[in-house]
Amino acid sequence: MRLVTRGDLDGLTCAVIITMKEPIDEIVLIHPQDITDKRIEIGRGDILANVPYHPSCGMWFDHHILTESNERPPADVKGRHAIAPSAARVVYDYYTEKYPNDPELLRHEKLVAETDRLDAAQLAPEDVDDPRGYILLGYTIDSRSGLGSFKDYFNHLVGWLKTMTIDEVLAQPEVKARVDRLRNELVAFKDLLRRNSFQLNNVVVTDLRESADMPAGNRFLIYTLFPESNVSLRVHWGPGKNSVIAAVGHSIFNRTCRTSVGELMSRFNGGGHKGAGTCVLPLDSAADAIDEILAELQQNG
Numbered sequence: 001m002r003l004v005t006r007g008d009l010d011g012l013t014c015a016v017i018i019t020m021k022e023p024i025d026e027i028v029l030i031h032p033q034d035i036t037d038k039r040i041e042i043g044r045g046d047i048l049a050n051v052p053y054h055p056s057c058g059m060w061f062d063h064h065i066l067t068e069s070n071e072r073p074p075a076d077v078k079g080r081h082a083i084a085p086s087a088a089r090v091v092y093d094y095y096t097e098k099y100p101n102d103p104e105l106l107r108h109e110k111l112v113a114e115t116d117r118l119d120a121a122q123l124a125p126e127d128v129d130d131p132r133g134y135i136l137l138g139y140t141i142d143s144r145s146g147l148g149s150f151k152d153y154f155n156h157l158v159g160w161l162k163t164m165t166i167d168e169v170l171a172q173p174e175v176k177a178r179v180d181r182l183r184n185e186l187v188a189f190k191d192l193l194r195r196n197s198f199q200l201n202n203v204v205v206t207d208l209r210e211s212a213d214m215p216a217g218n219r220f221l222i223y224t225l226f227p228e229s230n231v232s233l234r235v236h237w238g239p240g241k242n243s244v245i246a247a248v249g250h251s252i253f254n255r256t257c258r259t260s261v262g263e264l265m266s267r268f269n270g271g272g273h274k275g276a277g278t279c280v281l282p283l284d285s286a287a288d289a290i291d292e293i294l295a296e297l298q299q300n301g
Helices: 009-021 032-036 087-098 109-119 125-129 133-140 151-163 166-170 173-184 186-196 221-225 261-266 283-300
Strands: 002-006 026-030 047-049 059-062 079-081 197-200 203-207 231-237 243-250 276-282
Touching: 002 009, 009 026, 009 047, 009 087, 009 109, 009 133, 009 151, 026 032, 026 151, 032 276, 059 087, 079 087, 087 109, 109 133, 125 221, 133 166, 133 173, 151 166, 151 173, 166 173, 173 186, 186 197, 186 203, 186 221, 203 221, 203 283, 221 231, 231 283, 243 261, 243 283, 261 276, 261 283, 276 283
Parallel strands: 002 026, 002 047, 047 059, 059 079, 203 231
Antiparallel strands: 197 203, 231 243, 243 276
């Protein structure tokens, strides 16, 4: 049985909980667009978590807005969908209801709560400038941090989090190396953001397509550098420069943006939730799509 999920802290926490209760043989990390565009084969035994629904799966857990670009699950789908701070919260609630008072599950309550905070971006300034604990761990497993491939790292973390405290996990050499890189490259990352970003009314736009060398850094730092913006648009190349990725997020400090990002991204075959989302744009239509996204973000204020 496979678990198909996303490579971030939310997907990681889903994996920790699901692999405790289901006989998972393999964890497959994908981008949500792989489901939307049917680029991955899904089988009856597969469990999907933190990714869009696929009609061939055996179970499905998610917390994102259901949009027109996604398959609609039947009412009796096995698993659960709910609008929640994280998919991990949906998974945790499902299994703690099924196995009440299970100490193995309940010991991960803090992990789930911190996953809620990071995935819903309910963060304080210190979580961005000086992150600690599970939030810091989350930055090391975020593809947008620029730390490279992490399939093996992800699998190691699933095992460590089941038996170790967060301090013990952060002390592991593989984790420490990633944390050290985030901290050592902080100044360079801020300089990169300043060089490649500009504010357009309420939107801060960061275009990284001309940046060859990418220092590591956490994605929320942009809001400390442009505090008057209330939403960000980050543009970078997809794999092999065969597409353009557009990522939009409400500012986590200036919470006045009215755009439902998930619904906006769905117009371009992407998705997300109210405060954040992404889409993959074909090269021949990326410029027009980015202009349309920017116009909507400014119109909604």
